[in-house]
Amino acid sequence: MTTAAAEFRGVTQRFGDFTAVDGIDLAIAEGKLTTLLGPSGCGKTTSLRMLAGYSAPTSGTIHIHGTDSTRLPPEKRDLGMVFQSYALFPHLTVADNVAYGLKVRRVPKPERAKRVAEVLGLVGLDHLAANRPKQLSGGQQQRVALARAIAIRPRLLLLDEPLSNLDARLRVQMRAEIRRIQAETGLTVVLVTHDQDEALEMSDDMVLMRAGTIMQQGSPQDVFARPANRFVADFLGYENFLTVGGRHLTVRPEHLTLGDGGGELRLDVTVVSTAFRGVDVLVTLEAVDDTGTVRLLADLRGQPSLTPGARTTVHAAPQHLVTLDERA
Protein backbone atom coordinates (compact mmCIF):
# COMPACT_ATOMS: atom_id res chain seq x y z
CA MET A 1 0.00 0.00 0.00
CA THR A 2 1.39 3.36 -0.96
CA THR A 3 1.31 6.20 1.52
CA ALA A 4 -1.48 8.68 0.93
CA ALA A 5 -0.46 12.31 0.35
CA ALA A 6 -2.75 13.19 3.24
CA GLU A 7 -4.94 11.23 5.55
CA PHE A 8 -7.74 12.17 7.94
CA ARG A 9 -8.26 9.64 10.73
CA GLY A 10 -11.45 10.00 12.75
CA VAL A 11 -11.33 13.77 12.41
CA THR A 12 -14.00 15.77 14.21
CA GLN A 13 -14.32 19.54 14.37
CA ARG A 14 -16.81 21.20 16.68
CA PHE A 15 -17.54 24.91 16.96
CA GLY A 16 -19.50 25.21 20.20
CA ASP A 17 -22.57 23.02 19.77
CA PHE A 18 -22.14 22.76 16.03
CA THR A 19 -20.32 19.74 14.64
CA ALA A 20 -18.81 20.89 11.35
CA VAL A 21 -16.92 17.68 10.65
CA ASP A 22 -18.04 14.45 12.25
CA GLY A 23 -15.37 11.78 12.56
CA ILE A 24 -14.26 11.51 8.94
CA ASP A 25 -11.71 9.06 7.56
CA LEU A 26 -10.31 10.19 4.25
CA ALA A 27 -7.23 9.42 2.18
CA ILE A 28 -5.99 11.88 -0.44
CA ALA A 29 -4.15 10.07 -3.25
CA GLU A 30 -0.67 11.26 -4.25
CA GLY A 31 -0.45 13.10 -7.56
CA LYS A 32 -4.20 13.19 -8.10
CA LEU A 33 -6.82 15.88 -8.02
CA THR A 34 -9.30 15.19 -5.25
CA THR A 35 -12.41 17.29 -4.86
CA LEU A 36 -14.41 17.73 -1.69
CA LEU A 37 -17.93 18.30 -2.97
CA GLY A 38 -21.09 19.18 -1.12
CA PRO A 39 -23.60 21.89 -0.27
CA SER A 40 -22.59 24.78 1.99
CA GLY A 41 -22.20 23.72 5.60
CA CYS A 42 -21.24 20.14 4.71
CA GLY A 43 -17.78 20.52 6.28
CA LYS A 44 -15.69 20.60 3.11
CA THR A 45 -14.04 23.97 3.74
CA THR A 46 -13.55 23.14 7.43
CA SER A 47 -11.79 19.93 6.37
CA LEU A 48 -9.54 21.84 3.97
CA ARG A 49 -8.71 24.42 6.65
CA MET A 50 -7.76 21.65 9.07
CA LEU A 51 -5.56 20.11 6.40
CA ALA A 52 -3.88 23.50 5.86
CA GLY A 53 -3.43 23.99 9.61
CA TYR A 54 -5.71 27.02 10.04
CA SER A 55 -7.79 25.19 12.61
CA ALA A 56 -7.03 22.19 14.75
CA PRO A 57 -9.47 19.28 14.87
CA THR A 58 -11.38 18.72 18.10
CA SER A 59 -10.35 15.08 17.86
CA GLY A 60 -8.69 12.75 15.39
CA THR A 61 -5.41 13.08 13.50
CA ILE A 62 -4.28 14.40 10.13
CA HIS A 63 -1.26 12.82 8.52
CA ILE A 64 0.60 14.50 5.68
CA HIS A 65 2.89 12.14 3.75
CA GLY A 66 2.66 9.68 6.60
CA THR A 67 3.66 12.14 9.37
CA ASP A 68 1.22 13.17 12.04
CA SER A 69 0.75 16.86 11.32
CA THR A 70 -2.40 17.48 13.36
CA ARG A 71 -0.84 20.18 15.54
CA LEU A 72 1.63 21.60 13.03
CA PRO A 73 1.13 25.34 12.41
CA PRO A 74 0.38 26.30 8.78
CA GLU A 75 3.83 27.80 8.17
CA LYS A 76 5.48 24.44 8.86
CA ARG A 77 3.28 22.39 6.51
CA ASP A 78 4.65 23.40 3.11
CA LEU A 79 1.25 23.49 1.51
CA GLY A 80 0.06 25.89 -1.16
CA MET A 81 -3.35 27.35 -0.50
CA VAL A 82 -5.57 29.34 -2.85
CA PHE A 83 -8.31 31.16 -0.98
CA GLN A 84 -11.79 31.83 -2.26
CA SER A 85 -11.11 35.57 -1.89
CA TYR A 86 -7.59 35.04 -3.39
CA ALA A 87 -6.15 36.94 -0.39
CA LEU A 88 -3.44 38.62 -2.46
CA PHE A 89 -1.18 41.07 -0.66
CA PRO A 90 -2.55 44.43 -1.84
CA HIS A 91 0.64 46.36 -1.06
CA LEU A 92 2.90 44.13 -3.15
CA THR A 93 3.29 43.75 -6.90
CA VAL A 94 2.29 40.54 -8.66
CA ALA A 95 5.93 39.43 -8.75
CA ASP A 96 6.44 40.21 -5.04
CA ASN A 97 3.22 38.37 -4.17
CA VAL A 98 4.54 35.30 -5.95
CA ALA A 99 8.01 35.75 -4.44
CA TYR A 100 6.69 36.05 -0.86
CA GLY A 101 6.94 32.37 0.02
CA LEU A 102 10.38 32.11 -1.58
CA LYS A 103 11.64 35.13 0.36
CA VAL A 104 10.44 33.55 3.58
CA ARG A 105 12.33 30.42 2.58
CA ARG A 106 15.46 32.50 1.96
CA VAL A 107 15.74 31.42 -1.65
CA PRO A 108 18.60 33.54 -3.10
CA LYS A 109 17.55 36.44 -5.28
CA PRO A 110 18.59 35.16 -8.74
CA GLU A 111 16.96 31.79 -8.11
CA ARG A 112 13.88 33.58 -6.74
CA ALA A 113 13.52 35.76 -9.84
CA LYS A 114 13.89 32.70 -12.05
CA ARG A 115 11.20 30.77 -10.21
CA VAL A 116 8.80 33.73 -10.12
CA ALA A 117 9.19 34.14 -13.90
CA GLU A 118 8.68 30.40 -14.31
CA VAL A 119 5.37 30.18 -12.42
CA LEU A 120 4.07 33.45 -13.86
CA GLY A 121 4.78 31.92 -17.26
CA LEU A 122 2.94 28.77 -16.22
CA VAL A 123 -0.21 30.77 -15.44
CA GLY A 124 0.32 33.11 -18.40
CA LEU A 125 0.85 36.33 -16.47
CA ASP A 126 4.50 37.23 -17.20
CA HIS A 127 3.45 40.57 -18.68
CA LEU A 128 1.71 41.71 -15.47
CA ALA A 129 4.56 41.05 -13.02
CA ALA A 130 4.95 44.72 -12.07
CA ASN A 131 1.24 45.39 -11.52
CA ARG A 132 -0.60 45.60 -8.22
CA PRO A 133 -3.41 43.13 -7.51
CA LYS A 134 -5.99 45.94 -7.61
CA GLN A 135 -5.18 46.58 -11.28
CA LEU A 136 -6.01 43.02 -12.29
CA SER A 137 -9.27 41.35 -13.30
CA GLY A 138 -10.78 38.62 -11.13
CA GLY A 139 -9.45 35.90 -13.41
CA GLN A 140 -5.95 37.37 -13.36
CA GLN A 141 -6.00 37.72 -9.57
CA GLN A 142 -6.99 34.09 -9.38
CA ARG A 143 -3.98 33.12 -11.48
CA VAL A 144 -1.68 35.17 -9.25
CA ALA A 145 -3.05 33.36 -6.20
CA LEU A 146 -2.40 30.07 -7.97
CA ALA A 147 1.12 31.11 -9.00
CA ARG A 148 1.91 32.27 -5.46
CA ALA A 149 0.83 28.91 -4.04
CA ILE A 150 2.72 26.88 -6.66
CA ALA A 151 5.94 28.94 -6.41
CA ILE A 152 6.92 27.35 -3.09
CA ARG A 153 6.68 23.88 -4.71
CA PRO A 154 4.18 22.77 -2.10
CA ARG A 155 3.66 19.19 -1.05
CA LEU A 156 -0.06 19.69 -1.63
CA LEU A 157 -1.98 22.38 -3.45
CA LEU A 158 -5.23 23.29 -1.69
CA LEU A 159 -7.92 25.20 -3.56
CA ASP A 160 -10.90 26.61 -1.67
CA GLU A 161 -13.73 27.29 -4.14
CA PRO A 162 -11.17 28.81 -6.49
CA LEU A 163 -13.57 29.43 -9.36
CA SER A 164 -16.67 30.63 -7.54
CA ASN A 165 -15.87 34.34 -7.97
CA LEU A 166 -15.38 34.11 -11.72
CA ASP A 167 -18.00 34.55 -14.40
CA ALA A 168 -19.44 31.43 -16.02
CA ARG A 169 -17.29 31.38 -19.15
CA LEU A 170 -14.03 32.02 -17.35
CA ARG A 171 -14.95 29.39 -14.79
CA VAL A 172 -15.22 26.68 -17.43
CA GLN A 173 -11.95 27.86 -19.00
CA MET A 174 -10.12 27.79 -15.67
CA ARG A 175 -11.20 24.21 -14.97
CA ALA A 176 -9.11 23.03 -17.91
CA GLU A 177 -6.36 25.46 -16.93
CA ILE A 178 -6.07 24.05 -13.40
CA ARG A 179 -6.04 20.51 -14.80
CA ARG A 180 -3.25 21.51 -17.21
CA ILE A 181 -1.19 23.07 -14.41
CA GLN A 182 -1.73 20.02 -12.24
CA ALA A 183 -0.58 17.75 -15.07
CA GLU A 184 2.50 19.90 -15.76
CA THR A 185 3.56 20.16 -12.14
CA GLY A 186 2.47 16.72 -10.99
CA LEU A 187 1.08 18.29 -7.82
CA THR A 188 -1.37 16.61 -5.50
CA VAL A 189 -4.39 18.89 -5.51
CA VAL A 190 -7.32 19.09 -3.09
CA LEU A 191 -10.15 21.24 -4.39
CA VAL A 192 -13.25 22.29 -2.48
CA THR A 193 -16.37 23.05 -4.50
CA HIS A 194 -20.15 23.04 -4.30
CA ASP A 195 -20.45 22.71 -8.08
CA GLN A 196 -21.04 19.12 -9.18
CA ASP A 197 -20.16 19.87 -12.83
CA GLU A 198 -16.83 21.29 -11.72
CA ALA A 199 -16.14 18.24 -9.56
CA LEU A 200 -17.16 15.78 -12.27
CA GLU A 201 -15.04 17.49 -14.89
CA MET A 202 -11.92 18.09 -12.83
CA SER A 203 -11.58 15.26 -10.32
CA ASP A 204 -9.59 12.09 -10.34
CA ASP A 205 -11.22 11.32 -7.04
CA MET A 206 -14.43 12.79 -5.74
CA VAL A 207 -15.52 13.00 -2.10
CA LEU A 208 -19.17 13.86 -1.47
CA MET A 209 -19.88 15.37 1.92
CA ARG A 210 -23.00 16.16 3.83
CA ALA A 211 -23.46 17.48 7.38
CA GLY A 212 -19.86 16.78 8.33
CA THR A 213 -19.74 13.21 7.05
CA ILE A 214 -18.52 11.59 3.85
CA MET A 215 -21.37 10.15 1.81
CA GLN A 216 -19.33 8.61 -0.98
CA GLN A 217 -15.83 8.63 -2.42
CA GLY A 218 -14.73 7.43 -5.84
CA SER A 219 -13.89 8.38 -9.40
CA PRO A 220 -16.39 10.75 -11.04
CA GLN A 221 -17.42 7.99 -13.44
CA ASP A 222 -18.13 5.52 -10.65
CA VAL A 223 -19.90 7.96 -8.40
CA PHE A 224 -21.99 9.31 -11.24
CA ALA A 225 -22.99 5.88 -12.50
CA ARG A 226 -23.57 4.37 -9.07
CA PRO A 227 -24.53 6.94 -6.46
CA ALA A 228 -24.56 5.20 -3.08
CA ASN A 229 -27.55 6.92 -1.59
CA ARG A 230 -30.34 9.36 -2.24
CA PHE A 231 -28.34 12.40 -1.19
CA VAL A 232 -25.56 11.71 -3.67
CA ALA A 233 -28.03 10.85 -6.43
CA ASP A 234 -30.01 14.00 -5.75
CA PHE A 235 -26.88 16.14 -5.71
CA LEU A 236 -25.81 14.71 -9.06
CA GLY A 237 -29.18 15.41 -10.68
CA TYR A 238 -30.94 12.04 -10.63
CA GLU A 239 -34.32 13.67 -9.85
CA ASN A 240 -36.45 10.49 -9.87
CA PHE A 241 -36.71 8.40 -6.72
CA LEU A 242 -39.09 5.47 -6.36
CA THR A 243 -39.65 2.38 -4.30
CA VAL A 244 -40.62 -0.62 -6.38
CA GLY A 245 -40.88 -4.09 -4.94
CA GLY A 246 -39.15 -2.90 -1.76
CA ARG A 247 -36.10 -1.60 -3.66
CA HIS A 248 -35.16 2.07 -3.58
CA LEU A 249 -34.45 3.04 -7.15
CA THR A 250 -33.32 6.12 -8.96
CA VAL A 251 -33.03 6.93 -12.63
CA ARG A 252 -31.96 10.04 -14.50
CA PRO A 253 -34.61 11.99 -16.47
CA GLU A 254 -32.83 11.27 -19.77
CA HIS A 255 -32.96 7.53 -19.14
CA LEU A 256 -36.73 7.30 -19.02
CA THR A 257 -38.08 6.32 -22.43
CA LEU A 258 -41.65 6.35 -23.71
CA GLY A 259 -43.32 3.04 -24.36
CA ASP A 260 -43.44 -0.46 -22.97
CA GLY A 261 -39.84 -1.44 -23.56
CA GLY A 262 -40.02 -4.50 -21.39
CA GLY A 263 -37.02 -3.24 -19.33
CA GLU A 264 -36.55 -3.83 -15.67
CA LEU A 265 -38.62 -0.80 -14.76
CA ARG A 266 -41.96 -0.22 -16.44
CA LEU A 267 -44.45 2.34 -15.20
CA ASP A 268 -47.91 3.53 -16.21
CA VAL A 269 -47.84 7.31 -16.00
CA THR A 270 -50.06 10.38 -16.39
CA VAL A 271 -48.58 13.50 -17.97
CA VAL A 272 -48.76 16.50 -15.59
CA SER A 273 -46.97 19.15 -17.62
CA THR A 274 -44.33 19.60 -20.28
CA ALA A 275 -41.56 22.19 -20.55
CA PHE A 276 -39.81 22.88 -23.85
CA ARG A 277 -36.11 23.55 -23.24
CA GLY A 278 -34.68 23.79 -26.73
CA VAL A 279 -32.69 20.61 -27.15
CA ASP A 280 -34.74 18.66 -24.66
CA VAL A 281 -38.33 18.53 -23.51
CA LEU A 282 -38.81 17.97 -19.79
CA VAL A 283 -42.04 16.17 -18.96
CA THR A 284 -43.42 15.93 -15.44
CA LEU A 285 -45.23 12.63 -14.90
CA GLU A 286 -47.20 10.99 -12.14
CA ALA A 287 -46.84 7.29 -11.40
CA VAL A 288 -47.72 4.95 -8.57
CA ASP A 289 -45.01 3.09 -6.65
CA ASP A 290 -45.03 1.15 -3.34
CA THR A 291 -45.46 4.33 -1.33
CA GLY A 292 -48.24 5.94 -3.38
CA THR A 293 -48.24 8.58 -6.07
CA VAL A 294 -44.80 9.89 -7.05
CA ARG A 295 -43.74 12.62 -9.45
CA LEU A 296 -41.15 11.84 -12.08
CA LEU A 297 -39.21 13.98 -14.49
CA ALA A 298 -38.47 12.61 -17.93
CA ASP A 299 -36.33 14.12 -20.65
CA LEU A 300 -38.21 13.06 -23.74
CA ARG A 301 -36.30 14.77 -26.49
CA GLY A 302 -37.30 13.92 -30.05
CA GLN A 303 -40.29 11.93 -28.92
CA PRO A 304 -43.92 12.68 -29.80
CA SER A 305 -45.28 15.62 -27.85
CA LEU A 306 -47.51 14.83 -24.92
CA THR A 307 -50.43 16.84 -23.61
CA PRO A 308 -51.19 17.15 -19.90
CA GLY A 309 -53.62 14.46 -18.79
CA ALA A 310 -52.42 11.91 -21.35
CA ARG A 311 -51.80 8.38 -20.07
CA THR A 312 -48.85 6.42 -21.32
CA THR A 313 -46.07 4.08 -20.27
CA VAL A 314 -42.37 4.73 -19.63
CA HIS A 315 -39.53 2.33 -19.07
CA ALA A 316 -35.87 2.37 -18.17
CA ALA A 317 -33.13 -0.03 -19.25
CA PRO A 318 -31.55 -2.09 -16.45
CA GLN A 319 -28.11 -0.49 -16.83
CA HIS A 320 -29.65 2.90 -16.05
CA LEU A 321 -31.44 1.85 -12.91
CA VAL A 322 -29.54 2.55 -9.71
CA THR A 323 -30.40 0.84 -6.46
CA LEU A 324 -29.75 3.08 -3.45
CA ASP A 325 -28.53 2.02 -0.01
CA GLU A 326 -31.31 3.73 1.84
CA ARG A 327 -34.17 6.01 1.03
CA ALA A 328 -33.12 8.98 3.12
Add this chain to the structure above:
Amino acid sequence: MTTRRPVAATLAVLGYVIMIVPILFVVAVAFTSGSTLQFPPDGFSTRWFGAALRYGPFMDSLVSSLELAVVATVLALLLGVPVAIAIHRGRIPGKGFLEGLFLSPLIVPELVVGLALYQQLMIGLDLDNRTTLLLGHTALLLPYAVRVTGASLALADPAIEEAARGLGASPTRAFFSVTLPILRPGIFSAGLLGFVTSFNNVPLSLLLQDREFRTLPVTMLDYVQQSYNPMIAAMATLILAATVVIAVVAERTVGFAQIFGGINR
Protein backbone atom coordinates in the same frame (compact mmCIF):
# COMPACT_ATOMS: atom_id res chain seq x y z
CA MET B 1 -23.55 61.66 -7.51
CA THR B 2 -24.59 65.20 -6.65
CA THR B 3 -26.23 65.92 -10.00
CA ARG B 4 -28.78 63.19 -9.51
CA ARG B 5 -29.91 64.26 -6.08
CA PRO B 6 -30.76 67.95 -6.13
CA VAL B 7 -32.05 68.07 -2.55
CA ALA B 8 -29.01 66.33 -1.08
CA ALA B 9 -26.69 68.46 -3.19
CA THR B 10 -28.37 71.68 -2.06
CA LEU B 11 -28.17 70.61 1.59
CA ALA B 12 -24.51 69.72 1.20
CA VAL B 13 -23.70 73.10 -0.37
CA LEU B 14 -25.70 74.85 2.36
CA GLY B 15 -23.78 72.90 5.01
CA TYR B 16 -20.45 73.96 3.55
CA VAL B 17 -21.61 77.58 3.34
CA ILE B 18 -22.67 77.59 6.98
CA MET B 19 -19.37 76.03 8.05
CA ILE B 20 -17.03 78.01 5.84
CA VAL B 21 -18.47 81.54 5.67
CA PRO B 22 -17.89 82.43 9.37
CA ILE B 23 -14.32 81.23 8.98
CA LEU B 24 -13.86 83.53 5.99
CA PHE B 25 -14.89 86.46 8.19
CA VAL B 26 -12.19 85.56 10.72
CA VAL B 27 -9.60 85.28 7.95
CA ALA B 28 -10.65 88.62 6.45
CA VAL B 29 -10.49 90.35 9.83
CA ALA B 30 -6.97 88.97 10.42
CA PHE B 31 -5.70 91.07 7.50
CA THR B 32 -7.05 94.36 8.84
CA SER B 33 -4.77 97.31 9.33
CA GLY B 34 -7.06 98.69 12.04
CA SER B 35 -6.93 97.65 15.67
CA THR B 36 -10.43 96.33 16.28
CA LEU B 37 -12.03 93.00 15.45
CA GLN B 38 -14.63 94.23 13.03
CA PHE B 39 -15.96 93.49 9.58
CA PRO B 40 -15.39 94.85 7.00
CA PRO B 41 -11.70 95.27 7.95
CA ASP B 42 -10.06 98.68 7.85
CA GLY B 43 -7.58 98.43 4.98
CA PHE B 44 -5.09 95.60 4.44
CA SER B 45 -1.98 94.68 6.37
CA THR B 46 -0.19 91.62 7.75
CA ARG B 47 0.91 93.36 10.92
CA TRP B 48 -1.28 91.27 13.20
CA PHE B 49 0.38 88.10 11.94
CA GLY B 50 3.73 89.55 12.93
CA ALA B 51 2.30 90.52 16.29
CA ALA B 52 0.88 87.02 16.87
CA LEU B 53 4.21 85.39 15.99
CA ARG B 54 6.06 87.73 18.33
CA TYR B 55 3.64 87.27 21.21
CA GLY B 56 5.47 85.10 23.77
CA PRO B 57 2.53 83.33 25.43
CA PHE B 58 1.19 82.21 22.00
CA MET B 59 4.53 80.82 20.85
CA ASP B 60 5.30 79.11 24.17
CA SER B 61 1.90 77.49 24.30
CA LEU B 62 2.14 76.55 20.61
CA VAL B 63 5.27 74.55 21.42
CA SER B 64 3.50 72.98 24.41
CA SER B 65 0.46 72.12 22.28
CA LEU B 66 2.55 70.54 19.53
CA GLU B 67 4.60 68.56 22.05
CA LEU B 68 1.47 67.39 23.82
CA ALA B 69 -0.34 66.47 20.59
CA VAL B 70 2.60 64.55 19.14
CA VAL B 71 3.46 62.59 22.28
CA ALA B 72 -0.19 61.86 23.16
CA THR B 73 -0.86 60.68 19.59
CA VAL B 74 2.15 58.38 19.59
CA LEU B 75 1.21 56.95 22.99
CA ALA B 76 -2.42 56.46 21.94
CA LEU B 77 -1.30 54.62 18.79
CA LEU B 78 1.18 52.44 20.65
CA LEU B 79 -1.60 51.41 22.99
CA GLY B 80 -4.59 51.55 20.64
CA VAL B 81 -3.27 49.67 17.61
CA PRO B 82 -2.47 46.46 19.53
CA VAL B 83 -5.84 46.75 21.26
CA ALA B 84 -7.61 47.08 17.89
CA ILE B 85 -5.74 44.04 16.58
CA ALA B 86 -6.58 42.04 19.69
CA ILE B 87 -10.25 42.98 19.40
CA HIS B 88 -10.54 42.16 15.71
CA ARG B 89 -8.21 39.22 15.32
CA GLY B 90 -7.59 37.74 18.74
CA ARG B 91 -9.54 35.07 20.54
CA ILE B 92 -10.33 36.93 23.71
CA PRO B 93 -13.55 36.87 25.72
CA GLY B 94 -15.61 40.02 26.20
CA LYS B 95 -14.57 41.76 22.98
CA GLY B 96 -17.64 43.99 23.02
CA PHE B 97 -16.94 45.11 26.58
CA LEU B 98 -13.29 45.76 25.78
CA GLU B 99 -14.11 47.82 22.71
CA GLY B 100 -16.73 49.77 24.68
CA LEU B 101 -14.16 50.47 27.37
CA PHE B 102 -11.69 51.90 24.89
CA LEU B 103 -14.35 53.96 23.14
CA SER B 104 -15.78 55.35 26.38
CA PRO B 105 -13.65 58.54 26.44
CA LEU B 106 -15.82 59.63 23.49
CA ILE B 107 -18.95 59.47 25.62
CA VAL B 108 -17.88 60.58 29.09
CA PRO B 109 -18.01 64.41 29.24
CA GLU B 110 -14.49 65.76 29.07
CA LEU B 111 -15.11 68.06 32.01
CA VAL B 112 -15.81 64.98 34.13
CA VAL B 113 -12.65 63.29 32.87
CA GLY B 114 -10.69 66.46 33.50
CA LEU B 115 -12.01 66.84 37.02
CA ALA B 116 -11.32 63.18 37.79
CA LEU B 117 -7.77 63.46 36.48
CA TYR B 118 -7.27 66.67 38.43
CA GLN B 119 -8.41 65.08 41.67
CA GLN B 120 -6.76 61.69 41.29
CA LEU B 121 -3.54 62.43 39.45
CA MET B 122 -2.63 66.01 40.27
CA ILE B 123 -3.93 66.18 43.84
CA GLY B 124 -3.93 62.48 44.71
CA LEU B 125 -0.66 61.33 43.09
CA ASP B 126 0.92 64.77 42.99
CA LEU B 127 1.80 64.52 39.29
CA ASP B 128 2.67 67.75 37.49
CA ASN B 129 0.16 69.15 35.06
CA ARG B 130 2.24 68.31 31.97
CA THR B 131 2.19 64.59 32.80
CA THR B 132 -1.48 64.71 33.77
CA LEU B 133 -2.39 66.50 30.54
CA LEU B 134 -0.41 63.93 28.57
CA LEU B 135 -2.24 61.04 30.25
CA GLY B 136 -5.58 62.79 29.79
CA HIS B 137 -5.00 63.50 26.11
CA THR B 138 -3.74 59.96 25.50
CA ALA B 139 -6.96 58.59 26.99
CA LEU B 140 -8.94 61.07 24.90
CA LEU B 141 -7.24 59.90 21.68
CA LEU B 142 -7.50 56.18 22.39
CA PRO B 143 -10.96 55.85 20.81
CA TYR B 144 -9.61 57.22 17.52
CA ALA B 145 -6.64 54.88 17.56
CA VAL B 146 -8.81 51.86 18.36
CA ARG B 147 -11.75 52.74 16.13
CA VAL B 148 -10.01 53.98 12.99
CA THR B 149 -7.40 51.23 13.03
CA GLY B 150 -10.17 48.77 13.79
CA ALA B 151 -12.18 49.99 10.81
CA SER B 152 -9.30 49.35 8.43
CA LEU B 153 -8.70 45.95 10.06
CA ALA B 154 -12.35 45.05 9.68
CA LEU B 155 -12.14 45.89 5.98
CA ALA B 156 -9.00 43.83 5.45
CA ASP B 157 -9.52 40.20 4.44
CA PRO B 158 -8.37 37.99 7.37
CA ALA B 159 -7.38 35.38 4.78
CA ILE B 160 -4.48 37.66 3.79
CA GLU B 161 -2.69 36.89 7.06
CA GLU B 162 -3.56 33.22 6.70
CA ALA B 163 -2.11 33.29 3.21
CA ALA B 164 1.16 34.67 4.58
CA ARG B 165 1.24 31.92 7.23
CA GLY B 166 0.50 29.29 4.61
CA LEU B 167 3.44 30.54 2.56
CA GLY B 168 5.71 29.89 5.50
CA ALA B 169 5.75 33.13 7.48
CA SER B 170 5.75 32.96 11.27
CA PRO B 171 2.94 34.90 12.99
CA THR B 172 5.39 37.73 13.76
CA ARG B 173 6.67 37.89 10.21
CA ALA B 174 3.13 37.77 8.81
CA PHE B 175 2.22 40.67 11.08
CA PHE B 176 5.11 42.90 10.06
CA SER B 177 5.22 42.02 6.37
CA VAL B 178 1.48 41.91 5.67
CA THR B 179 -0.85 43.10 8.44
CA LEU B 180 1.04 46.25 9.36
CA PRO B 181 1.51 47.53 5.78
CA ILE B 182 -2.21 47.01 5.16
CA LEU B 183 -3.01 48.93 8.34
CA ARG B 184 -0.66 51.80 7.53
CA PRO B 185 -3.29 54.15 6.05
CA GLY B 186 -5.57 53.42 9.00
CA ILE B 187 -2.82 54.11 11.52
CA PHE B 188 -1.85 57.27 9.65
CA SER B 189 -5.43 58.55 9.68
CA ALA B 190 -5.86 57.64 13.36
CA GLY B 191 -2.70 59.60 14.06
CA LEU B 192 -3.88 62.60 12.08
CA LEU B 193 -7.28 62.61 13.75
CA GLY B 194 -5.67 62.18 17.14
CA PHE B 195 -3.21 64.98 16.56
CA VAL B 196 -5.93 67.42 15.48
CA THR B 197 -8.19 66.39 18.36
CA SER B 198 -5.47 66.91 20.93
CA PHE B 199 -4.29 70.16 19.36
CA ASN B 200 -7.81 71.63 19.37
CA ASN B 201 -8.88 70.33 22.76
CA VAL B 202 -10.16 72.91 25.21
CA PRO B 203 -12.13 71.33 28.11
CA LEU B 204 -9.45 68.93 29.33
CA SER B 205 -6.60 71.38 28.76
CA LEU B 206 -8.55 74.13 30.48
CA LEU B 207 -9.09 72.12 33.65
CA LEU B 208 -5.53 70.85 33.83
CA GLN B 209 -3.65 74.05 32.92
CA ASP B 210 -1.20 75.90 35.05
CA ARG B 211 1.19 78.79 34.50
CA GLU B 212 4.08 76.56 33.43
CA PHE B 213 2.38 74.37 30.86
CA ARG B 214 -0.65 75.52 28.98
CA THR B 215 -1.91 74.76 25.48
CA LEU B 216 -2.48 77.21 22.65
CA PRO B 217 -6.31 77.07 22.58
CA VAL B 218 -6.42 77.76 26.32
CA THR B 219 -3.98 80.64 25.96
CA MET B 220 -6.04 82.06 23.10
CA LEU B 221 -9.19 81.76 25.16
CA ASP B 222 -7.47 83.65 27.96
CA TYR B 223 -6.34 86.32 25.56
CA VAL B 224 -9.81 86.85 24.05
CA GLN B 225 -11.24 87.36 27.50
CA GLN B 226 -8.82 90.21 28.18
CA SER B 227 -8.18 91.92 24.88
CA TYR B 228 -10.36 91.78 21.84
CA ASN B 229 -8.05 92.70 18.96
CA PRO B 230 -7.22 91.23 15.50
CA MET B 231 -4.15 89.36 16.77
CA ILE B 232 -6.43 86.50 17.85
CA ALA B 233 -7.90 86.33 14.32
CA ALA B 234 -4.38 86.27 12.87
CA MET B 235 -3.37 83.39 15.18
CA ALA B 236 -6.55 81.51 14.30
CA THR B 237 -5.83 82.02 10.60
CA LEU B 238 -2.29 80.70 11.02
CA ILE B 239 -3.64 77.53 12.66
CA LEU B 240 -6.20 77.19 9.88
CA ALA B 241 -3.49 77.54 7.24
CA ALA B 242 -1.35 74.90 8.93
CA THR B 243 -4.34 72.54 9.11
CA VAL B 244 -5.07 73.04 5.41
CA VAL B 245 -1.44 72.28 4.58
CA ILE B 246 -1.58 69.08 6.63
CA ALA B 247 -4.81 68.08 4.92
CA VAL B 248 -3.40 68.74 1.45
CA VAL B 249 -0.23 66.81 2.20
CA ALA B 250 -2.28 63.94 3.58
CA GLU B 251 -4.52 63.94 0.52
CA ARG B 252 -1.52 63.95 -1.81
CA THR B 253 0.31 61.16 -0.03
CA VAL B 254 -2.41 58.66 0.88
CA GLY B 255 -5.70 60.24 -0.14
CA PHE B 256 -8.53 61.27 2.14
CA ALA B 257 -10.70 58.26 1.39
CA GLN B 258 -7.86 56.08 2.65
CA ILE B 259 -7.08 58.31 5.61
CA PHE B 260 -10.58 58.01 6.91
CA GLY B 261 -10.38 54.26 6.92
CA GLY B 262 -11.61 53.73 3.38
CA ILE B 263 -15.16 53.73 4.69
CA ASN B 264 -16.45 55.46 1.58
CA ARG B 265 -14.77 53.05 -0.77
